[in-house]
Amino acid sequence: MDVRIFTLDDVRHLLKMPRAIELMRDAFAALSSGRIESPIRTTLTNDHGTVLYKPTWSAAQNLFCAKVVSVFPGNAHKDLPVTPGIIVLNNGETGMPVALMEAGFLTSLRTGAATGLATDLLAKPDASTAALFGTGGQAGHQLEAMLCVRDLKRVYVFSRHNENAVRFCREMAAHNSNCELIPATNRNVLAECDIITTATTSAKPVFSDREIPTVVHINAIGSLGPNRSEIPAETILRATVVVDHREAGLREAGELLPLMNDGRLPTDFAPAELGELVLNKNYKVERPVTVFKSAGNAVQDLACAAEVMKLSDDTDHGQTVQF
Amino acid sequence: MDVRIFTLDDVRHLLKMPRAIELMRDAFAALSSGRIESPIRTTLTNDHGTVLYKPTWSAAQNLFCAKVVSVFPGNAHKDLPVTPGIIVLNNGETGMPVALMEAGFLTSLRTGAATGLATDLLAKPDASTAALFGTGGQAGHQLEAMLCVRDLKRVYVFSRHNENAVRFCREMAAHNSNCELIPATNRNVLAECDIITTATTSAKPVFSDREIPTVVHINAIGSLGPNRSEIPAETILRATVVVDHREAGLREAGELLPLMNDGRLPTDFAPAELGELVLNKNYKVERPVTVFKSAGNAVQDLACAAEVMKLSDDTDHGQTVQF
Numbered sequence: 001m002d003v004r005i006f007t008l009d010d011v012r013h014l015l016k017m018p019r020a021i022e023l024m025r026d027a028f029a030a031l032s033s034g035r036i037e038s039p040i041r042t043t044l045t046n047d048h049g050t051v052l053y054k055p056t057w058s059a060a061q062n063l064f065c066a067k068v069v070s071v072f073p074g075n076a077h078k079d080l081p082v083t084p085g086i087i088v089l090n091n092g093e094t095g096m097p098v099a100l101m102e103a104g105f106l107t108s109l110r111t112g113a114a115t116g117l118a119t120d121l122l123a124k125p126d127a128s129t130a131a132l133f134g135t136g137g138q139a140g141h142q143l144e145a146m147l148c149v150r151d152l153k154r155v156y157v158f159s160r161h162n163e164n165a166v167r168f169c170r171e172m173a174a175h176n177s178n179c180e181l182i183p184a185t186n187r188n189v190l191a192e193c194d195i196i197t198t199a200t201t202s203a204k205p206v207f208s209d210r211e212i213p214t215v216v217h218i219n220a221i222g223s224l225g226p227n228r229s230e231i232p233a234e235t236i237l238r239a240t241v242v243v244d245h246r247e248a249g250l251r252e253a254g255e256l257l258p259l260m261n262d263g264r265l266p267t268d269f270a271p272a273e274l275g276e277l278v279l280n281k282n283y284k285v286e287r288p289v290t291v292f293k294s295a296g297n298a299v300q301d302l303a304c305a306a307e308v309m310k311l312s313d314d315t316d317h318g319q320t321v322q323f
Numbered sequence: 324m325d326v327r328i329f330t331l332d333d334v335r336h337l338l339k340m341p342r343a344i345e346l347m348r349d350a351f352a353a354l355s356s357g358r359i360e361s362p363i364r365t366t367l368t369n370d371h372g373t374v375l376y377k378p379t380w381s382a383a384q385n386l387f388c389a390k391v392v393s394v395f396p397g398n399a400h401k402d403l404p405v406t407p408g409i410i411v412l413n414n415g416e417t418g419m420p421v422a423l424m425e426a427g428f429l430t431s432l433r434t435g436a437a438t439g440l441a442t443d444l445l446a447k448p449d450a451s452t453a454a455l456f457g458t459g460g461q462a463g464h465q466l467e468a469m470l471c472v473r474d475l476k477r478v479y480v481f482s483r484h485n486e487n488a489v490r491f492c493r494e495m496a497a498h499n500s501n502c503e504l505i506p507a508t509n510r511n512v513l514a515e516c517d518i519i520t521t522a523t524t525s526a527k528p529v530f531s532d533r534e535i536p537t538v539v540h541i542n543a544i545g546s547l548g549p550n551r552s553e554i555p556a557e558t559i560l561r562a563t564v565v566v567d568h569r570e571a572g573l574r575e576a577g578e579l580l581p582l583m584n585d586g587r588l589p590t591d592f593a594p595a596e597l598g599e600l601v602l603n604k605n606y607k608v609e610r611p612v613t614v615f616k617s618a619g620n621a622v623q624d625l626a627c628a629a630e631v632m633k634l635s636d637d638t639d640h641g642q643t644v645q646f
């Protein structure tokens with residue numbers, strides 16, 4: 001039984017952000033049109049953390065894909081990744097395991113790519129200024145995704161600890177010479193921003209509704225949970241909200257669930273899905289503020305993992321292990 | 324992220340049947356006493372087959388274990404394994420993936436080991452003659468397990484196609500010089516047998532109730548499903564039935580479910596679990612005919628996979644891949 005193994009470096013070299021954003025277009029369209037079978041994930045929890053098992057089947061890619069991803073917050077203090085993971089791919093015709101792949105980098109990349117797609121669909125075409133909240137593991141790909149789809153001249157970077165923002169801007173500047181990256185502490189600059197992306201673990205809104213401009217697109221991709229919300233309720237209530245997957249978004253997003261529970265959003269609140277915007281080119285955004293709330297979906301992993309396999313064909317990336 | 328990789332050959336060299344049978348003793352005791360968290364498996368099915376995802380957590384081993392196993396009957400005609408699989412192990416304190424393992428050989432070994440344990444607990448101590456139905460992928464380990472726990476002088480081997488039985492006996496004779504292996508077509512020989520093991524894909528009983536002796540232990544490990552039964556209803560009704568896991572056994576075993584549905588077994592029929600026999604040394608088997616019906620459980624995979632990892636420490640088996 002020959003299985004291809006793709007390390008973090010293989011994934012990094014093979015799959016680039018512009019291609020990942022294209023993949024998200026098809027993946028979310030497939031999800032919204034019911035062409036992907038993505039059952040509820042299984043979770044196992046002990047005192048230290050949770051391991052999530054997320055299997056998916058896609059006829060289009062002829063692959064079964066399962067991501068085994070752990071969420072162990074204590075790892076941050078052990079110099080270990082907080083969300084390490086492995087992806088297992090099985091061939092659709094034979095069920096044979098065909099590939100094993102590092103999942104941490106891929107998860108961060110595909111989460112960025114969803115932000116890229118949402119921003120491309122919803123932000124002003126001539127957007128030139130953005131803000132990024134958070135400088136953790138996801139931040140680099142979030143920045144890269146925004147820069148992929150809009151010609152940004154300036155990005156303000158916020159962190160709970162300003163020295164992290166300074167370090168992040170310095171590191172990212174090396175790859176992004178056309179855009180000025182500015183560590184920021186004063187939220188007054190948000191008034192200039194066409195795009196705001198929040199990628200934090202904050203349980204409370206990271207800005208207030210009156211700080212944002214009249215027209216703005218917001219990506220909220222930070223940590224999930226019914227008691228967490230990076231975005232103020234007032235902003236949500238006056239925005240056009242888009243989610244990756246309606247069922248997951250309404251179940252898991254602290255930006256939405258409490259507002260439905262306390263009656264500020266209707267009980268039948270049904271935000272559009274990203275895939276519906278892709279499928280319906282005439283979709284009309286009604287409101288000047290748009291919010292993309294991401295819960296993350298296994299179709300993103302499958303699309304990216306399948307592409308890594310495909311792209312590896314003519315390279316020496318990936319090693320074969322005879323199991 | 325360093326992950327150890329164990330191939331079929333690694334598993335074969337590291338874990339032997341006698342040790343695997345010992346492991347089953349602890350594993351089933353842990354299962355019956357609720358010390359293992361083993362949620363319902365997730366399945367994904369397409370036109371060709373099914374992929375099953377079976378995750379488990381064990382505090383005793385400090386490991387999360389997930390078996391991804393495919394069941395693709397058509398593979399038999401493609402010279403591919405019908406049930407290929409991979410096991411993913413994650414550390415309990417960090418959630419880090421620590422090992423990936425070929426799962427096909429291990430599944431067959433642990434299924435044999437359960438038969439070994441059941442036979443040790445239930446068959447006559449001086450059992451000398453056995454019968455084995457089926458010569459497929461599981462048969463070798465089933466034979467080995469019976470030979471591990473009883474000093475058998477003679478094993479009759481039945482197959483739908485007698486030439487398969489002849490081939491199987493010839494191949495197995497090389498490793499088992501103390502026991503006579505006899506291809507059999509006439510079920511009259513069952514009257515001599517102290518142990519009968521069925522490891523077939525038959526939907527119908529492979530013998531009739533009047534063909535078996537007064538005192539006999541039967542292991543039924545063949546294919547599962549509400550419409551499949553390798554054992555005659557009459558035998559089940561007069562036997563002491565033992566299962567690996569009550570819930571799974573009553574849900575999945577065609578030997579039991581239809582008899583409960585048509586009233587021949589009470590609706591509250593509660594066969595003993597193998598682990599209960601291990602835990603309760605005073606357990607008294609009431610009837611001269613005993614049947615162990617195996618559905619297979621993820622605790623068996625976890626116990627064996629953890630042991631393979633442990634045994635590899637002082638050997639050069641297993642390779643490390645930096646993911």
